[in-house]
Amino acid sequence: MTSPKYINSELSNQFQNAVKMSTSPSASFMPGGSPSQFAGSPPSSYFPAAASRRASMKTPAPKLLKPFATEDIKILLLENVNQAAVEMLQSQGYQVEFHKTSLNEDELIEKIRDVHAIGIRSKTKLTARVMAEARNLVVIGCFCIGVNQVDLEWAAKHGIAVFNSPFSNSRSVAELVIGEIIALARQFTDRSNELHQGIWNKVSAGCWEIRGKTLGIVGYGHIGAQLSVLAESMGMSVVYYDVLPIMSLGMAKQVNTLDELCREADFVTLHVPALPETENMISAPQLAAMKNGSYLINCSRGTVVDIPALIDAMKTGKLAGASLDVYPNEPAKNGPYFDTALNAWFEPLSKLKNLILTPHIGGSTEEAQSAIGVEVGQALIKYINEGSTIGAVNFxxxxxxxxxxxxxxxxxxxxxxxxxxxxxxxxxxxxxxxxxxxxxxxxxxxxxxxxxxxxxxxxxxxxxxxxxxxxxxxxxxxxxxx
CATH class of the missing domain: 3.30.70.260 (ACT domain)
Incomplete structure (x- = not known):
């Protein structure tokens, strides 16, 4: 597998190459020239005066600014933030304290008091009580898509900018969903579990190809759009529902209501944020509207699906399978903590057949975490060193x-x-x-x-x-x- 360092270099090279791409007319518009002769921009000999001027122009070096009335910048990074971000921030001369896990509220309050910046992922909760103890905090970096773990309004009212990475793990989530669609259609997680127990159960009943089936995407943002392209390339038809009118990619078709999508789709996948409007947006009425024997996938937020209603739909056979990567309540750290004490419905859910349960790993790939580390790390540096708030979610x-x-x-x-x-x-x-x-x-x-x-x-x-x-x-x- 490709290492994160190589990925960073590759992304950088791709970006630089994209910047260098010529917008000059192609060779077909230049009489007498061969494609090789005119590939790229014209050589300087065509415009000697302009070339001379360009050579004489020098871009002034940026000035490294330092904060007035502030000692060394201190940064606290939690939840095993990618090393790409750690190295970037350390290279700026900041004092960086790194932890592989999240901290409980009392520990967090103790650590946050003197830091100027904090980097977190999805498990750390930055409440008003926690942030009120931070005497020097000016910026928060969420090394993930979601920011619902931060009290954004309180942060803004106290001059604390919050940045996230809304796009960097889009591909990883989309690929996971494709894998789950195939796994559900072929019931291969059940077959795998059986064989782990020594049970040979070679069956084809209720197993399907995904070619020719319809995928319904709820939320046609960056993840939904990428997923749409991948699904069509595998022979699926795509319909999508979004609160905004969005131009489709490929042959995908936008529908007017969520119920219409539920009625048309063989597979329904959710890619919406955690908002009051999206809480339990898939509950008993929407599940009843879905096709008999259809499938539900949730890689968005745990509050979007009414899980007791999902359990009932699975038990009655209304749904042939489901996959959940997110949950209303998730453990704060790895270990045997996903149980009935955390979510009362855990036991009946865990006994269902053709149900894939994963621990919020949609964006957990080396590529995605490296890209997130670079994106959020750069945003923190730009804000600390220059004051730029481009990309801030609350500012x-x-x-x-x-x-x-x-x-x-x-x-x-x-x-x-x-x-x-x-x-x-x-x-x-x-x-x-x-x-x-x-x-x-x-x-x-x-x-x-x-x-x-x-x-x-x-x-x-x-x-x-x-x-x-x-x-x-x-x-x-x-x-x-x-």
Missing amino acids: PEVSLRSLTLEDENHVRVLYVHSNVPGVLRTVNEIFAEHNIDKQFSESRGDIAYLMADISGVNAEDIRELYDKLERTPFKILTRLLY
Whole structure:
């Protein structure tokens, strides 16, 4: 198998190659030229003056900024965050504390008090009680798709930006679903379990090819769309339901209601977030609408399926099989903790035939975890070092181009404040004695975020700017980078 380091290199190379791809006219539009002669952009000899200008132009090196009034940046990483992220963050000179497991609430409160950033996956719960103990916390990295384990509103109101990785494990989840579709159709997990017990049970009754069957996808986002393409390549028809009108890929068809999808599909797979609107969205009425002998797959969130209703549908034979990768309550760590004490329906569920139960492993591949580590790690670095919030899930998205080594005596102001009238006037009065090179502000609900680069400042000016901004009545968080 390919190692994560090679994967990172491969992704980087693919990206660089994509950037280098020429948008010049193809050879067929260039008379007298052979394809090999004109592959890529024209050589510099065609445009000697332009080539000379390009050669003389140099991009100024970015300036490494450091935080004002802050000691070394401390980062806490939990739940065995991928080593790609650990190495990236350590390379920035941050103090990184790494744990392979999650922590209970009391342990977490003790650890989080002095850190500036924390990286988690799905098991760690960052509640208001936990975050209230964090004196220096400015950013949270969720090394996964979901962010429902974080109190996003509380974090935003206290100037803490939250980043996640919404796309990096899409392929891994889609491939798992394809595997589960085939496994359910052929009942091969039951046959495997029987043979482990010495039972030879070669049967074909109730076993099917997936070619010619209909897959119903609930939620046609990044995972659903990739799954759609994979399913069609294997000869399946695809229908999908989404609350938004979304252009289909291939021959997939969007249906108007969830019930319509349930009636048409042989396999129903769920790819929606955990929201009040999606809680128990598959319950007794939806299961009753599904075809007799159909299959249900849930790799989204544990609250989406009414599991007691699913058990009843399996027992009556309404469903021929099901696969669950997520559950309403999941253990905080690996071990013998998935039991009746955690979920009351565990015992009847575990006795069902042709039921695949997996421990939330949809995105648990080396490739996905490496890509997630890189994506979220880069987001944390960009926010800590530059103040960029592009990709934040709870924060106004603001970014300014990097300061360069040519920008001497500059300070970058990062000012999180209440979204009320009069703030910009007050702040610009504080800036009035200095030159504002660039400034940008954006709001999101009750929170606003202002970035500004100010030139012609010395150490005393920076201290004065910081103190004045800290005293403003609208201030949520002030950071200065210089």
